[in-house]
Amino acid sequence: MELISLSDIDDAAVRIRHRAQRTPLLWYPWAPPESPLWLKPESLQPVGAFKIRGAANALALLDENSRSLGVVTHSSGNHGQALAYAARAEGVRCVVVVPEGAPRVKTDAMRAFGAELVTVPPEQRLPTAEKHTTEQGLTLIPPFDHPHVIAGQGTVGAEILQDLSDVDTVLVPVGGGGLASGVATAVKEQHPGTTVLGVEPELASDAAESLAADQLVSWPPELTGRTVADGVRVTLSELTFRHLRIRLDGIVTVTEDEIRSAVGTLARSARLVAEPSGAVAMAAFLSGKSPAGRTVAVVSGGNVDPELLAETLTTGGSEHQE
Structure with a gap:
């Protein structure tokens, strides 16, 4: 398994330009002077998350026979929505294997985009998706464990450098590692x-x-399932681990309280709706776990459960006032 390159990311940017938004960098005025902050709001994508980039790139590279049979994936929500959205636009059948307990706001969106949902216990996600490839001839487009998906996600990093070439630190969420692998490749190369x-x-x-x-x-799922950040409950693959081992400078961790506080702060101070997994990078910044300097935090998604969002808005937390 070879690592992706900057040229893979540049090619992906051309393929996805009619499917994914080129999201802006938003200056965050409440950051301290020694660490100015910009937000990369992937929550503004048409499916509410960065996943549209990788899904659209992988779908664009399928041959006609594979398109005629359809695609399958496993997802708690954001990748499933992204693949369903891209597949519907191109008239391709899409099946999504969903773990039990996936947020309703995400499963409803997948159905709205035309996906056929199959609900299974979390540990059966991948085996069930692979069964569909064997029995129905569907092409598996995984959430992160694929070079075409990683290259698509890497366009986030390429855009960051285009807009802020002298950035000192980029903070990026890690779940399966596809986004971090792509962003680290684009930035470090x-x-x-x-x-x-x-x-x-x-x-x-x-x-x-x-x-x-x-x-x-x-x-195992019983451990990762404890976090409120449902979008990052998956673990790395061999492919994403190899990317992160070579290209990532390190990983910081955040608490559940810090994540919830960041969701509320993004809504109140940045006017951005973020789901918990989309707010972990902001949580690291707000809790002082990133180095000083010009910083970009990737807000990876905004498909938050309405009740959870309301809870974060009413419980206070970290706030910056004029």
């Missing part, structure tokens, strides 16, 4: 001196443990 840090919940910190041990460590 162009600006090796820029620090790229992954961020994950303490309750799902398999990536931090893997990098510390210098070998892939997988956590």
